Amino acid sequence: MSRGTSEILSATKLRSGYATGDVLQGISIDIHRGEMVGVLGRNGVGKTTLMRTLIGLLPARDGRIFFRGEDITRERADLRARRGIGYVPQGREIFPHMSVLDNLKMGALINAGRSKPDFDTVYSFFPFLKERRAQRGGTLSGGQQEMLAIARALVNSPDLVLLDEPSDGVQPSIVEEIGEIIVELNRQRGLTVLIVEQNIDLIQKLASRAYVFDKGRIVRTLEKGELNTEQLASFLAI
Numbered sequence: 216m217s218r219g220t221s222e223i224l225s226a227t228k229l230r231s232g233y234a235t236g237d238v239l240q241g242i243s244i245d246i247h248r249g250e251m252v253g254v255l256g257r258n259g260v261g262k263t264t265l266m267r268t269l270i271g272l273l274p275a276r277d278g279r280i281f282f283r284g285e286d287i288t289r290e291r292a293d294l295r296a297r298r299g300i301g302y303v304p305q306g307r308e309i310f311p312h313m314s315v316l317d318n319l320k321m322g323a324l325i326n327a328g329r330s331k332p333d334f335d336t337v338y339s340f341f342p343f344l345k346e347r348r349a350q351r352g353g354t355l356s357g358g359q360q361e362m363l364a365i366a367r368a369l370v371n372s373p374d375l376v377l378l379d380e381p382s383d384g385v386q387p388s389i390v391e392e393i394g395e396i397i398v399e400l401n402r403q404r405g406l407t408v409l410i411v412e413q414n415i416d417l418i419q420k421l422a423s424r425a426y427v428f429d430k431g432r433i434v435r436t437l438e439k440g441e442l443n444t445e446q447l448a449s450f451l452a453i
Contacts, residue, residue: 221247221248222245222246222247222248222281222284223246223247223248223250223282223283223374223375223407224244224245224246224269224280224281224282224300224375224407224409225243225244225245225246225280225281226242226243226244226268226269226278226279226280226281227243227278227279227281228241228242228243228277228278228279229241229242229243229244229265229268229275229277229278229279229280230275230276230277230278231264231267231268231273231274231275231276232264232273232276232431233273237276237431238261238264238431239261239264239265239268239431240261240430240431240432241277241278241432242261242265242278242428242431242432242433243278243433244265244426244433246375246407246409247407248374248405248407249401249405249406249407250407250408250423250424251397251401251407251408251410251421251422251423252408252409252410252422252423252424252425252426253410253411253412253418253421253422253424253425253426253437253442254266254409254410254411254412254425254426254428255412255413255418255425255426255427255428255437255447255450255451256427256428256429256450256451257429257451260428260429260430260431261428261430261431261432262379262411262428263305263379263380263411264431265411265428266302266304266377266379266409266411268280269300269377269409270292270295270296270300270302270377271287271290271291271292271294271295272292275288282295282298282299282300282375283298283299283374285298293325296325296371296373297325299371299372299373299374299375300373300374300375300376300377301368301369301371301373301375301376301377302368302376302377302379303361303364303365303367303368303376303377303378303379303381304364304379305379305380305383305411306383307357307360307361307363307364308364309352309353309360309363309364309367310352311351311352311353312351312352312353313351313352314348314349314350314351314352315344315347315348315349315350315351315352315355315363316348316349318352318363318367319332319334319337319344319348319363319366319367319370320332321367322366322367322368322370322371323370323371325371332370332371333369333370333371333372334370336369336372336404337366337369337370340366340369340396340399340400341362341363341365341366341396343359343362344362344363344366356386356389357384357385357386358385358386358388358389358390358392358393359389361381361384361385361389361393362389362392362393362396365378365381365393365396365397369400373406374406374407375406375407375408375409376406376407376408376409377409377410378397378408378409378410378411378412379410379411380411380412380413381393381410381412381417382412382413382414382417383413390414390416390417391416393417394416394417394420394421397421398420398421408421410422413451415444415447415448415451418442418447419442419443419444419447422439422442423439424436424437424438424439424442425437425442427450435450437450
């Protein structure tokens with residue numbers, strides 16, 4: 216089923232979880248083309264579960280997910296990637312014993328047939344990856360590995376990227392650089408971003424609005440003017 220919409224991604228009454236029960240308790244979100252939207256909340260409230268459900272690594276137990284107007288609720292993760300959804304998991308999950316270039320090629324494999332891998336754009340935003348393309352991924356610093364994970368998602372020229380805690384374990388100067396790169400990708404290429412993040416500075420830099428999670432539910436939507444330090448700190452401490 217499809218529907219006409221300006222939204223690139225939407226989820227309605229979404230439920231998913233693990234053997235112990237539902238984590239997401241019927242949440243609904245809408246992400247419009249070119250937006251950068253945050254997902255906030257303390258640890259364990261369902262933020263990563265949302266990302267894993269949207270990309271298809273966890274099945275939706277109820278509700279529906281639409282991407283560019285098409286119902287993708289029952290599609291596999293690889294098919295969602297081929298449609299143009301990139302995913303950068305928390306903890307990066309690069310291949311540590313493979314070279315930087317081979318890590319990027321692994322990202323390209325999942326999207327085979329959709330478009331030619333765009334290594335030039337990746338290298339233009341992350342030039343050190345070209346310089347170190349023969350280096351093993353596991354020998355990069357934590358921040359560089361995060362950049363490699365982001366670049367691996369970008370090599371397929373996705374329309375939407377799901378970023379799960381890109382600042383986790385990354386030094387502040389690299390977090391700032393990552394933020395600047397994402398802003399430029401959004402400005403130059405219209406990249407749409409949904410980002411789970413605890414770093415207040417990064418959320419303020421990127422997000423035009425943010426969903427606040429608690430116990431698997433959205434308890435508030437913050438607009439740009441509400442993304443001030445005091446407000447964000449209070450919700451991250453829920």
